[in-house]
Amino acid sequence: METRQMRNIGIMAHIDAGKTTTTERILFYTGKSHKIGEVDDGEAVMDWMEQEQDRGITITSAATTCFWKETQINIIDTPGHVDFTAEVERSLRVLDSAIAIFCAVGGVEPQSETVWHQADHYKIPRIAYINKMDRLGADFFGVIEEIKEKLKANPVPLYLPIGKESDFTGIIDLIEEQEISFEPTNYGSEMHHSPISEEYKELCAQWREHLIDQLSAFSDEITERYLEGEEVPKEMIKAAIRKGTISREIIPIFVGASLKNVGVQPLLDGVVAYLPSPWETPPIEGLHLKQDKMVAVAIDEQQQPLGLVFKIQFDREMGALSFVRMYSGTLKKGQTVYNITKRKRERINRILRMHSNRSEAMDSISAGDIAVIVGFKLAQTGDTIGSEGYQVSLEPMQFPEPVISVAIEPKTASDQEKLHKVLDQLHREDPTFTVRENVDTGQLLISGMGELHLDVLVTRVIKDFNVDARIGNPQVTYRESISKEHTHTEHFHKVVSGKETNAVITLKVEPVKQGAGNVFECLVNEREFPREFRDAVERGVMNAFGGGIMYGYPVFDVKVSLLSVEFDEMTATAAAYEAAGSLGFDAACRDADPILLEPVMKVDVMCPKEFVGEVMSQITSRGGMIESLESKQSIEHIRAEVPMIKMFGYSTNLRSVTQGRGTFAMEFSHFQPKEGGI
Numbered sequence: 001m002e003t004r005q006m007r008n009i010g011i012m013a014h015i016d017a018g019k020t021t022t023t024e025r026i027l028f029y030t031g032k033s034h035k036i037g038e039v040d041d042g043e044a045v046m047d048w049m050e051q052e053q054d055r056g057i058t059i060t061s062a063a064t065t066c067f068w069k070e071t072q073i074n075i076i077d078t079p080g081h082v083d084f085t086a087e088v089e090r091s092l093r094v095l096d097s098a099i100a101i102f103c104a105v106g107g108v109e110p111q112s113e114t115v116w117h118q119a120d121h122y123k124i125p126r127i128a129y130i131n132k133m134d135r136l137g138a139d140f141f142g143v144i145e146e147i148k149e150k151l152k153a154n155p156v157p158l159y160l161p162i163g164k165e166s167d168f169t170g171i172i173d174l175i176e177e178q179e180i181s182f183e184p185t186n187y188g189s190e191m192h193h194s195p196i197s198e199e200y201k202e203l204c205a206q207w208r209e210h211l212i213d214q215l216s217a218f219s220d221e222i223t224e225r226y227l228e229g230e231e232v233p234k235e236m237i238k239a240a241i242r243k244g245t246i247s248r249e250i251i252p253i254f255v256g257a258s259l260k261n262v263g264v265q266p267l268l269d270g271v272v273a274y275l276p277s278p279w280e281t282p283p284i285e286g287l288h289l290k291q292d293k294m295v296a297v298a299i300d301e302q303q304q305p306l307g308l309v310f311k312i313q314f315d316r317e318m319g320a321l322s323f324v325r326m327y328s329g330t331l332k333k334g335q336t337v338y339n340i341t342k343r344k345r346e347r348i349n350r351i352l353r354m355h356s357n358r359s360e361a362m363d364s365i366s367a368g369d370i371a372v373i374v375g376f377k378l379a380q381t382g383d384t385i386g387s388e389g390y391q392v393s394l395e396p397m398q399f400p401e402p403v404i405s406v407a408i409e410p411k412t413a414s415d416q417e418k419l420h421k422v423l424d425q426l427h428r429e430d431p432t433f434t435v436r437e438n439v440d441t442g443q444l445l446i447s448g449m450g451e452l453h454l455d456v457l458v459t460r461v462i463k464d465f466n467v468d469a470r471i472g473n474p475q476v477t478y479r480e481s482i483s484k485e486h487t488h489t490e491h492f493h494k495v496v497s498g499k500e501t502n503a504v505i506t507l508k509v510e511p512v513k514q515g516a517g518n519v520f521e522c523l524v525n526e527r528e529f530p531r532e533f534r535d536a537v538e539r540g541v542m543n544a545f546g547g548g549i550m551y552g553y554p555v556f557d558v559k560v561s562l563l564s565v566e567f568d569e570m571t572a573t574a575a576a577y578e579a580a581g582s583l584g585f586d587a588a589c590r591d592a593d594p595i596l597l598e599p600v601m602k603v604d605v606m607c608p609k610e611f612v613g614e615v616m617s618q619i620t621s622r623g624g625m626i627e628s629l630e631s632k633q634s635i636e637h638i639r640a641e642v643p644m645i646k647m648f649g650y651s652t653n654l655r656s657v658t659q660g661r662g663t664f665a666m667e668f669s670h671f672q673p674k675e676g677g678i
């Protein structure tokens with residue numbers, strides 16, 4: 001077991017729950033941040049990019065290292081907005097544990113649910129922090145109930161609030177049986193401990209009993225003492241909380257108001273006391289490329305190096321910064337490593353540890369740790385790096401489909417060159433952002449996960465990279481497919497430089513299950529039809545998949561079989577067969593009842609009861625199907641499925657019908673045939 005104390009944590013929260021404010025306080029108290037940057041003043045040290053500050057929300061995930069009580073804490077910032085699910089997935093992969101922040105007023109909102117379920121999927125141990133206890137309407141016990149009901153989790157409060165709203169003055173430590181008050185100072189706050197006052201004695205006893213009762217499920221020692229009515233030692237309580245947290249059977253609950261500097265230090269103590277070090281997390285799986293089998297990779301410095309690039313960020317001076325999580329072995333500055341995904345060697349020029357406001361040069365990075373490597377020219381988010389001698393690919397990240405596009409057109413020739421470079425760079429940073437050229441018009445289309453995602457990217461292109469470009473209106477990214485089988489024979493004939501060339505092929509096209517992808521199959525014997533020409537037909541078909549059938553959108557879920565050929569050695573050329581492949585595919589698909597597929601989104605709306613009628617009729621008039629309606633206190637939660645095309649401008653619309661009190665989350669659900677074309 002490694003003796004070094006380390007935590008790789010993420011901070012997950014619904015937008016506005018106070019993630020940035022809490023992270024700021026954490027960095028401040030850990031002594032690495034010299035002043036508190038207020039989000040409201042747009043000075044957050046964690047927010048790297050100018051436009052994040054404009055918007056006041058956190059968009060990129062960057063890793064920041066700080067130290068608390070001899071423990072190194074690497075914080076991987078995790079965005080809460082559903083337009084950035086890929087960013088969330090990517091950071092969840094490299095975390096060992098997380099703090100989930102809930103707003104004491106808003107409680108468990110749809111976006112917190114989405115992120116919570118993603119964290120369940122990656123089996124991430126969590127502690128929860130109920131923030132904003134000072135706000136009007138704060139309801140600590142209400143949020144606890146919601147965590148139980150909506151997230152099906154087992155919340156166990158370790159602290160209770162003293163008072164609420166403007167009377168929120170401090171917290172009760174149930175383990176130490178003390179009250180803690182937070183005296184404001186010019187460096188944040190100072191904690192003062194005092195015995196529990198008469199007023200809270202009963203409440204404290206009741207919840208301490210609840211805590212010990214919950215813990216007895218993990219500790220026989222506690223059960224024994226509990227049953228015999230003996231005092232349970234604090235160290236035993238803490239050990240059981242740690243065990244239950246790591247095995248994900250309980251969610252320890254912390255409470256505070258970060259903005260008022262209340263509750264943050266105990267939360268940091270909780271990270272150290274209850275969350276696992278990398279050495280306590282289960283091994284991850286990787287594919288051994290040479291042996292073609294899955295192997296377990298445990299955190300071990302002595303083994304061959306293996307790391308995952310989980311984020312690329314471009315820096316004007318240093319170029320690409322590759323954020324790497326090491327799972328095994330050690331990498332050193334100046335060394336050459338092997339990019340297992342790209343099958344190319346790359347050099348490590350520098351290794352940096354990022355703190356909130358500075359970077360620190362390091363000589364090496366070892367298993368368990370997170371750092372930035374400078375010098376990689378090819379690495380992309382999701383790549384595995386290691387050595388040629390031990391080629392294990394750490395499971396590639398799964399990214400959702402882009403659903404919305406905009407056309408982008410440079411204003412001058414010099415902008416054109418710059419634009420291509422910038423778009424390429426942005427794609428390396430963010431694989432959910434793709435670039436496509438319309439073959440007919442030559443126009444560049446950029447696609448992403450939602451309006452906000454594209455908006456952020458376009459702003460970066462224009463503002464950060466100074467490219468002068470015209471931007472079209474957002475459009476949905478459609479797909480094309482076919483709905484029946486059809487067989488077609490293509491006769492291709494062309495005279496090239498006085499020489500006759502011919503290619504005759506018979507192709508069958510048929511639809512396959514949605515999501516199965518495209519398939520090409522050759523049923524002609526290689527003796528009758530040489531490999532070179534077969535490959536040419538396949539190339540032609542593959543190119544045609546990208547060019548669409550009726551509307552020029554990419555074709556998906558079609559199987560193409562080459563049934564027969566008329567092959568004449570004298571007039572056959574690869575170019576003729578390639579052309580026959582493309583033309584034959586187009587002709588066959590046109591007669592196979594082509595269909596246009598549109599993306600449908602899962603939409604979750606929360607609004608006060610009085611607006612529910614308006615909100616539902618708004619969804620129905622947008623062609624949406626209401627799936628469920630659920631009430632909690634005075635809030636209604638509506639789940640629906642709505643075609644993406646009908647979701648443009650929805651946020652403005654929702655704001656206006658709910659007087660700004662409705663919120664929504666949206667993510668891709670599936671593709672469905674679109675009636676009546678475009």
Ligand SMILES: Nc1nc2c(ncn2[C@@H]2O[C@H](COP(=O)(O)OP(=O)(O)OP(=O)(O)O)[C@@H](O)[C@H]2O)c(=O)[nH]1
Nearest residue numbers: 015016017018019020021039057058132257258259
């Ligand atoms: N009253 C009160 N307001 C708070 C508290 N913590 C944060 N806020 C305010 O809530 C707003 C949102 O806080 P942020 O820290 O930006 O929230 P966030 O979760 O990081 O939001 P995104 O970056 O958009 O995901 C800001 O105006 C904060 O000043 C708190 O403890 N009490």
